[in-house]
Amino acid sequence: MKVPKRLQPLVDEGLVDTVLRQLMSGKEATVYVVRCGDDVRCAKVYKEASQRSFRQAASYQEGRKVKNSRQARAMEKGTRYGRKMQEEVWQNAEVDALYRLAAAGVRVPRPYICFEGVLLMELVTDADGHAAPRLAEVDLSMEQALLFHAQLLREVVLMLCAGVVHGDLSGYNILVDADGPVIIDLPQAIDAAGNTEAAAMLERDVANLADCLGRFVPALLELQYGKEIWALYSAGLLTPETVLTGRVAAPARPADVGAVLREIDIARREEEERQRYLQQD
Template sequence: MKAPPRLQALVDEGLIDAVLRQLMSGKEAEVYVVRRGEEVICAKVYKEATHRSFRQAVDYTENRKVKNSRQARAMAKGTKYGRESQEAAWQSAEVDALYRLAAAGVRVPRPHNFFEGVLLMDLVTTAEGDAAPRLNDVPFTPEDATRHHATLLREVLRMLCAGVVHGDLSEFNILLAEDGPVIIDLPQAVDAAGNNHARRMLLRDVDNLRDFFGRYNPALLPTQYGPEIWALYEKGLLRPDTVLSGLFEAPKTPVDLAGVVREIDDARAEDAARRLRMGQPPG
């Protein structure tokens, strides 16, 4: 196919040789299958972020570093330069997270290069060589659901031990490759130690996995892996090979009703933003 202008720049630079086909078009990016020499990989072409609310951006980008104070001021004021800087930081977050997690052995697409708003990375495939489907598009037996749930919990552990929380993990951004699940879409990844929302996001990620696979194996639904994982992390006891029980008893402390209400409101707002990104109607 004829290369779109953003990808033609990569062809001109010799970073890729040809654009084979478009794989996906979403609100945040378009993904293409491209050829580099004899290797077939994919190119994620980021769009300008026009569908994220300011509140969501603040939650996810809390404590992220910017190059200089001018950028910080412009981002705070919402100027054109500030919006461009914020979008560049959003894209860089995914690139940085991919390199960091790939080095930690997490099952993510291996990144190759990032040039002018285009991320080159591995194409995740099935045994037949086709592009891997999302979990949401695949039916599971109870046994397969249990196995893949356990695999993904292990990946969540590896991510957290590497200091990263996905922040939007669900059946819509996990692909089922020939050798198991692969986690994708990380522009909203947050620093576990530096973001005040990290705990809530980690719990939501783990709950999303439980709820999805629990459709196929209801025995997973009562598990409490999220609170167990975070409690071990806070105590400095979490390791990639930590054996989890799925059991957790919360400490008996006075209930902060105002805090609970804030958590509910935040969860609703984030769910609405996630549905918007996925092109789904509000819940």
């Protein structure tokens, strides 16, 4: 196929020899299958911020660090340079998370290089060597669904023990290769200790797993693994070997109305940020 404009710099630099085909186009990037020497890999081309349906919400940016105070001020003011820095931070977040999680034993694609807004990484394949399907597109038996759910809970725990929360985990960003689930799409990954929304995001990630696999095992929808995992993490008791039950004790204190109001305020600020960004463009 014709080389897409965004991939031409990688071809010019000899990082990619041939663009074979487009694999998929999502809310934040378009992915191509490419040949690099004797290897077939994938190239993830990040979309410009104005083209993404997934916005860099304030709750995801919290806790992310930049190189110096000038960059931080520019990002806060939303200048052109600041928006460029936001894009770099957004893209580098995935590269950093992939290396960090691979080192922790999490099943993620192996990253090779991020160059000119393109992430070159391992192509995840099924048992026949074809591009692996997404979990949401796979039909499973009850036994397979239970096995995958247990495997994915372990991946979530490994991620959290490494200090990372995916932040957008669902059946659409989990691939299934010959050995089971592989977690992908991590530009929105957050630092568990540096983000006040980490607990809510972790619980949402785990709930999305239950929603996806609950099609085959409805009993999964009744369990509270997300709350249990975060409670153990907060108490310093979570390890990769922790045995989970999916049950937590009912709270003895009244509902935290202040927390609900804070959630509303965060949503309001994110919408204001989105409107400011649109007005600047």
